[in-house]
Amino acid sequence: MHKESDIRIPLILGDKNYKDITDDVIRPIESKAPRGWYILISIFGIFALWGVGCIVYLLGTGIGVWGLNKTVEWAWDITNFVWWVGIGHAGTLISAVLLLFRQKWRMAINRASEAMTIFAVMMAGLFPLIHMGRLWVGYWVFPLPNQFGSMWVNVNSPLFWDVFAISTYFSVGMVFWYIGLIPDFATIRDRVTKPLAKRAYGILSFGWTGNAKAWNRFEIVSLVLAGLATPLVFSVHSIVSFDFATSVIPGWHTTIFPPYFVSGAVFSGFAMVQTLMLVLRKAFKLEAYLHTKHIEYMNIVILTTGSIVGVAYITELFISWYSGVEYEAYAFLNRATGPYWWSYAAMMTCNVVSPQLMWSKKLRTNLTFTFILAAVVNVGMWFERFVIIVTSIHRDYVPSAWSYFHPTWVDIGVYVGTLGIFFVLYLLFARYFPVLPIAELKTILKSSGENYKKGFGHGEGYYDSHIEKH
Amino acid sequence: MTDKVIYAMYDDDDVTKEACQSLVDNGVHVADVFSPFPIHGIDPIIGIKHTRLGIAAFMYGITGLLLAIIATRYFMVSDWHGINIGGKPNFSYLENIPSFVPILFEFTVLCAAHGMALTYFLRNKTLPGMPARNPDPRTTDDRFVVEVRLAENSNFSLDQLNDMIKETGIVEIDEKTIK
Amino acid sequence: MEFQISNKAKKVTIGLMGVGLLLLIVGFFFQKEYMFPTVLSDHEVYVEYWGDQVEKEADVKKEAEEAMAALGYELDFGDEGEEHEVHGHNAAEEHGDAHSEEAHAHQAPTFEWHIHIKHLEVEGEHVAHSVGHGHDAAPSETLAHMFSNGDIAMSDSHFRRFWSNLLVNGFFFFGIALGALFYLSLHYATESGWGVVLLRIMEAIMSALPLGMIVLAIVFIGATLGLNHIYPWMDSDVVAHDDLIWGKVAYLNKPFFWIRIICYFGVFAYFMNWFRKTSRKQDSEDVEKATASHFLMYRRGALFLVFFAVFSSTMSWDIIMSIDTHWFSTLFGWYSFSGIWLSAMIMIMMVTLYLKHKGNLEFVNSAHIHDVGKWMFALSFLWSYLWFSQFMLIWYSNIPEEVIYFVTRIESYKFIFFAMFVVNFVLPMIFLMSADTKKSWPYLIFIGLVIFIGHWFDVFCMVMPGTLYEEWNFGLLEIGMFMTFLGTFIFLVLRSLGKSSLVQNNHPFLEESKHHHG
Structure with missing residues (x-):
């Protein structure tokens, strides 16, 4: 048995037993969806449709409908891509890295944040695909044998690395998520009564039995997948950063990019998890499983990664001066004081200054404040990518080529559309999938459940005596 | 019986x-x-x-790594021999290996993870549509x-x-x- | 649980120090200052000397003549008259103002030889014929080789190799103690429970912090006083003629450097002492007070991490990156930090295994060892990832001002530079991947020791190319000094372990740690 110290706050509050966990998590699936769900999915559905419309218009007309110009040939598209990939980092980090670190509090958030990861990576993948213009030859990004002679994909190119990184990350993340879902689908399968639901969850649960050998395999597979996903999660955002850092463009080429991008990704990912989970726990009444301590832990992660990102900003700024390379120094001076000073200011305020408020215990345990701050961080991280991408290239080496980027309605439309699609997918997930890992939560009930720790309902030390008896 | x-x-x-x-x-x-x-x-x-799925994952990973080495070597060094891309002509594999490493890594992980997951599903006899x-x-x-x-x-x-x-x-x- | 350093351990560590010191002293007298040859033809070699030991020119000439005579050649060191003229020119310059002389010294070698090689004729016969017959190399190649690998060289009057090694070892062992301090505060700040039974070991390792600090301080004092030239930016003549360094003077100047160093050392020493003192005090407190102390350490751990986040980067820029003053890399701080952390983790593992072997750690079970093994594995991966990121990005972009750093390393340090990386990456990757090997003592000890030395070579590759250029060597001096430091470090750690109980009896997570299993 795992002995947990008394000074640790219980992770599952109230007098819960195994059955209660099943009931609490499955209740929203079995009961009728609240009206709020229909309202939200309609609103985001409209966004999504609008986005799809913009994408169709873009594909039919050409990339020219974006605000790109000869100098700024990458702007919102890649900003959104990096932003979404970044958000897609929290889920795997929570389920893989925190699993390796044996952080039990992850169980309150891992399922939902993995779902978020998968949807976010889908949204991210959309941008390079539509940027290709000819969506129907999108499979050319893979090195497939072909009839054009020696037509291979250039393995030296970071963009090709990205193809591999994102598709590996997406598919492995999906498998990891689904393997965890199978036992919980089986739980639903074994209790729902409606024939259609029974059939659907029966197919989804792959005939899971839950016998000892299956669990033995399950645990090892989870562990090995976590071990694989951990370097994978590092590699994905590192490779995204290589898109920029392998270049010779001042402001893009800097060696700190890989770990700093990873840290920024975790930062924004956790902020998105906060946003989603704060709503979810309220709507589904999951306060017993996801309480203030969990929120506080996530806020500490946000504080830590935000500070790492801050250190990286300052490092870049300092080294640009220290390097003595005038182009490098100018790139950073221009970022902070040039025509895009406002985006730099927004980035610094949202990403470096605001998370520092989390040092205060009062603020980091305040849910309203957390919700607002999470939104601020997400905005800040969008601006970070915008600052890196656009401010580094809008002033070319020749002043006659200097330019300024103005987004068109299609730029905005596609972005808003991805937000819409993302939330629609997430709402569907929340409605039909178990949002907490039922089986995993049951494994920590005895060590981290309040009733077992404090023994209420059964008196202090109930659990220990229960154990001794047998 | x-x-x-x-x-x-x-x-x-x-x-x-x-x-x-x-x-x-x-x-x-x-x-x-x-x-x-x-x-x-x-x-x-x-x-x-104790399950041996971990070992299986390792074997799948090694296979993936070898496949990736063979493929990248074929594309870049054999088939595109000497083509100068970004000032880095593809004359020898070892000299350009830093730019192959990301692919080698990703493909290793891809094969290890999916190979193991498939084996897991087959060994557990958990497949879509199986009865409870x-x-x-x-x-x-x-x-x-x-x-x-x-x-x-x-x-x-x-x-x-x-x-x-x-x-x-x-x-x-x-x-x-x-x- | 108590521990006292055994007589055997004392003998071994002091013996290590003694033997190391002996080797170090012998090695000390073999420091070379190179001369740089260029082969012009089969029988012509051009040799430059850039140092300041003009008076030894005749001695070296004689040495070269003797070496070649043994092979059957005789040397003609260019036109004597012309040589004198060059000297005269230099001598005249010396009377001018110091500035122009320095400027000149930076442009032209102190002296240069244009050597013609002739066959030595003994009683009308070509003696050299029989000697040289079997060799493909032209005599000029042979001679050039003798210069370029230091067979014929001046002895180094500035003891650069000694100073550089002092910096390498000082930084390496300082890093281990600092890494232990970092990990201890991380353990507190993250409210970890599993490693409580190992905290006293981390405390003992971090208590050796003064060793590294004193040695580094000696190096810095030497640099400030001009006894060594490790930091080019400390030399006002260099700065005056180097626009790039001149541009960095606002940061790289002696007073500010010292202020920063005192800040780092002061903060590290303060936290190190505070943690040790508080945790010892906790041993004799009641439950309530001990819990309060724990939360105090939890907060202080977080505070230390804030300092460390900034200082670990700036510290490695100041101490290491500024050696190659022109060069810069934003990742450098995090890269060197990962090496520090890993070296500390290996040290924690080794001390744990030693104490467990001695039977002093009854609560440490294979799960704890497994976890430290996981850290060794994970940090090896982290280090390799950062090494690769820095190397690949600079290699790929190929920007001259950055890539020069790796060009010098690949030209003159190719083998150890790549071998170091391969060993430090591949060995733990293959042999520590399985859960079984992460618990197996022989594996852990073997891999641990190899990558421990591997990471020493990492620091070696960070320092030497900037201080010794191609004039590096690996010999008695290096081995001896490493042994001396290792012996001293382990002695200090073991002695410190004996000063308090090996278990923090009142730590609120002690029970969790005792019952820790996988």
């Missing part, structure tokens, strides 16, 4: 573990345990060997079932087994005849 199976149901994981221990101590062979979540420490008691095979629907909720087969315990009679099991803090007991 028909066989009698006894399903003993418990309502606690630790009780289940203790029960298995006492049955095994008495010389009973426990066929399987069904539970809603993994019971830590039960595998050695009922004699379940747990003895009681409650075993995915809050009940734990220990399965004991008569044929595997030829030293005992059915009644002896039943008596022994009834002493272990069960909540329900069930017998089934299987073919």
